[in-house]
Amino acid sequence: MTETTIPEAELLALATQALTQGGMRQDDAALTARVLVLADLFGVRTHGISRVPQYLDRVQVGGIDARAEIQVARMAPGLSMVDGRNGIGPLIGMRALEAAMTSAREVGIGAAFARGSNHFGPILPYAYLAAEQGFASIIASNATTTIAPWGGKDTRVGNNPMGIGVPNPGGDPIILDIALSVAARAKIRKLLQQGEAMPEGWATDADGNPTTDPKKGLEGFLLPVGGHKGYGLAVMVDLLAGLLSGAAYLTHVQAWDKNPGAAQNLGHVFILIDTSKLAAPELLRERMADFAGILRSTPAAHPAAPVMAPGDREMASLHRQRREGVVVATAELEQVRQRAAA
Structure with a gap:
């Protein structure tokens, strides 16, 4: 596979232009592109700019509304409901993240539930953006069914992603981003x-x-991580992100690859904690350094593979690619260029 290296700012501008040409408002396209480019920076290339053509193809067949008027309702001081109205997933994710941040700043902890959404990319970008502003996060989404209930032989549960992030003032946060297969x-x-x-x-x-x-x-069908435990986690994520948000859940979720013209109605949940209300940034930095040091100083079973904290590999990729340029598949970059020039 041929690869191309491109500066972050150029890739961000190109993805924004492609999404704008595909029907999004420019400000909305820029927020969406930010999530996808961060995914590429983290090395999660399956969820980066390669998704731009996929999203826009679904726009063209009526499966996604590129100009959806996303609605955010404050249900309580620490609780918001986001109706994505079948918009592009990363934009809905960013609106939910912003709503949860607003509540967390005001009352210490904020939750935003989103419905009417589509594939919203990986969790890492959202958790990273939250950590940059001092928020710990718990973020999850439901997904198209690909996992069978434990002991069954028909897919009823999604490979639902979930993540937990903790900020590190002045340093890299520790972020776990996993799906449950x-x-x-x-x-x-x-x-x-x-x-x-x-x-x-x-x-x-x-x-x-x-x-x-x-x-x-x-x-x-995919097998869940940890057997029945992974199955149980996938179910609970769907209850939080899908059922409680008012979105589709389990087999009610439409598969975008099998029925691209149908609204998926995915659900997401964002729970943010303002860590500055728990401890001064200096104390948190000191404790995080000690915590990470205990993990990373563990003698490695194989010296060439040192022990890492969750997210270390992705953070190293972020720093390297911000210095040297973002590595993307040439064919995928060309597709985005073509969409931008349309």
Whole structure:
């Protein structure tokens, strides 16, 4: 795969222009592009600018409203409800993040529930932006069903992403961003394209039998991380992000790849804590340095692979690519250029 290195600012401007040409208002496009470019900076390229054509293709067939008037209602001092009105997911995510931040600044903790949304990218960008302003975060979303209930053989639960972030004044935050399957479908698709076998334990075939054939794995369902525990976590994320928000849940969620012209009605939840109300930034910085030091100083089982804190690899990628430029697939960048020039 051919790759191209491009400065962050240029990539951000290009993605913003492509989304604007696709029907978004410029300010909304800039917020959306910010999430996607951050994903590429973190090295999460499956959720970066490669999603721009996907989002805009769904706009063209009526599956997403590029100019949706997102509505934010304050339900209580620490609680907001965001109606995405079938807009582009990262924009709805940013509006929910902003609403939760506003509440957290005022009362110490803020929650925003979002409905009427679509794929909103990875959690890392939102948790990172929150941490930059001193907020700890718990963020989650539901998703298209790809996991069977534990012991079942039909997909009823989404590979629902969840994340927890804690700020580190003056340094890198510690952020966990995970989905709840052993492996993402994108990884299985890549193995299929490369003609390689899939590791056992990633997925089953359509009858619930273990398989190492990526084609059969894509026809079947993903296995949850930690067995029944991962299944339980996926269910609880859907209850919070989907059911409580008023969004679709479980099998009511539309699959964008199978029915791109239908609204997904995904739900998200953002819970933010203003850490400055818990401890002075100097004290938090000191405690975070000690905490991270205990983890990273653990003797490594393999010296070439030192122990890391959650998010260390992504933070290293962010700093490196901000210095040297963002590495993206040339073909994906060309698609975005074409959309920007349309």
